[in-house]
Amino acid sequence: MNTALKHFRLTRFQFGRDRVIGDCQVRFDTFHGFALELTDAEGRTGLGFGHSMWEAVAPQAELEARFARAVWPDLDGRTPGALIHRIERPRGGNQRDATVGFGEALQIALWDLAAKQAGLPMADFMGGTRRRAPVYASGLDYHLSDAEFSSFFARAAELGFRAFKIKVGNPDPAWDLHRIELLRDVVGPEAGVMIDANEGWSAKEAAARLSMFHKAGHDFIWVEDPILRNDFEGLRALSAACPWTQINSGEYLDVSNRARLLMTRSTDIINVHGRVTEVMHTGWLAAELGIPVALGNTTLEIGVHAACALPEVPWMEYSFQNYDMLVETPFHIEDGFIHVPDRPGLGLTLSDAARTTWSQPDPLTAEDTPKAPPCNLLANNTAKALATA
Incomplete structure (x- = not known):
């Protein structure tokens, strides 16, 4: 089995939330995020997600250039199962987010792909x-x-x-x-x-x-x-x-x-x-x-x-x-x-709608930002209530 990483793909998102969320310090009405997909030599893909709480995520072209320059050289040809356990100890000025904002998405995608390569649900x-x-x-x-x-x-x-x-x-x-x-x-x-x-x-x-x-x-x-x-x-x-x-x-x-x-x-x-x-x-x-x-x-x-x-x-x-x-x-x-689903890895696959309807390669103004539907649990509960009314 060839487990080497061969490709990456980024998809940028920006959409309105179905309610204002927040706490006594902050409030948000828009989701700014991206999906990271890492693909190995045999076509298996690991999926991860990153987000920005306060500001719009950089344009997709900039995200891709930044990832290719600062992150991909350390991933290309490597095995996810080795990378998830790698311990690094940055010193001096290197004590920063070495993955330039991709840290969370990268960890999730690597674990997802490593579990898929092992044929196991990630749990x-x-x-x-x-x-x-x-x-x-x-x-x-x-x-x-x-x-x-x-x-x-x-x-x-x-x-x-x-x-x-x-x-x-x-x-x-x-x-x-x-x-x-x-x-x-x-x-x-x-x-x-x-x-x-x-x-x-x-x-x-x-x-x-x-x-x-x-x-x-x-x-x-x-x-x-x-x-x-x-x-x-x-x-x-x-x-x-x-x-x-x-x-x-x-x-x-x-x-x-x-x-x-x-x-x-x-x-x-x-x-x-x-x-x-x-x-x-x-x-x-x-x-x-x-x-x-x-x-x-x-x-x-x-x-x-x-x-x-x-x-x-x-x-x-x-x-x-x-x-x-x-x-x-x-x-x-x-x-x-x-x-936990029985599917290998996370058990999640990026939807076609994510790549089309909800993909936003460039930042949008507040007026142009589309509003997403309620989460499935609330939407399904509302539909059930209407059906039994």
Whole structure:
């Protein structure tokens, strides 16, 4: 079997989201991203995704030139199975994103192709034994009105989700408490609840707010990023002060600082995202220490493979983002679980619509940016409701 890398392909995207998403720090109404495909000598293709949160992705011609110049020379003719485990230690001025913004997409595509070459679903290739993971409904809901908030989480509950995460961190504590109570009214007293402040509080303020929420009768599965990411002492103190919940942190840290967070026992749960190799490195250390891992948002939920491969993952995030149409068959979600497909690799294939309808080689103005349809789960739920009305 010839496993050598031979070709690459990039497809650029820009489309409107079906709702404004964000937290107490940021808001977004447009998806800016790209797909990376790496093909080996026998025609197998690994698929990865990258995105830009704040600005439009560079024009496709520039992306291709940049990749060909800065990344492809280190990939051409190499075997993906060797590259995914390569450890580099850049020094001095080379301590930067050596893949010039392609890092996440590259890690995903290499793991996908390596698993395909082995003929295994990626979760199995990573050493996993589970084929599904518990998934919670995340609204990215800070900028929704109360009516939109209630409607969103009511639909999520109807779809079988059993745990829900909302955004807090408003300057007014009463606003936060109101949203927590609004969620409880919608999903009921037995549902699991997480809150995410996105570093909106100081350590002292976080302790005061969490005490207020607790006295009002609200317990949480976890409190995510309550204070600054590198305030390890504050995170540790907050965990001790709130034995009735768990602190979830690490989302904004690199691998070395996630290791510090774990080794100093400054978080109860470590939060990881889409860079597969880095996720596995962090997850292995967390497993050694017995600290749970939370899989945060990953493009098209590719994190399900790591969630099923690592032994300390109690939850994975699903936030109803409307980019399902970029692949032929998204991952199946039902009754609060997300499932790993039996197909080799990620189990995802870029759709024809992604290459035609949703491909945008050049940046568009806000007025010209097309709006994508709702995610499949919401669209299918609406169609079902209309059919039974």
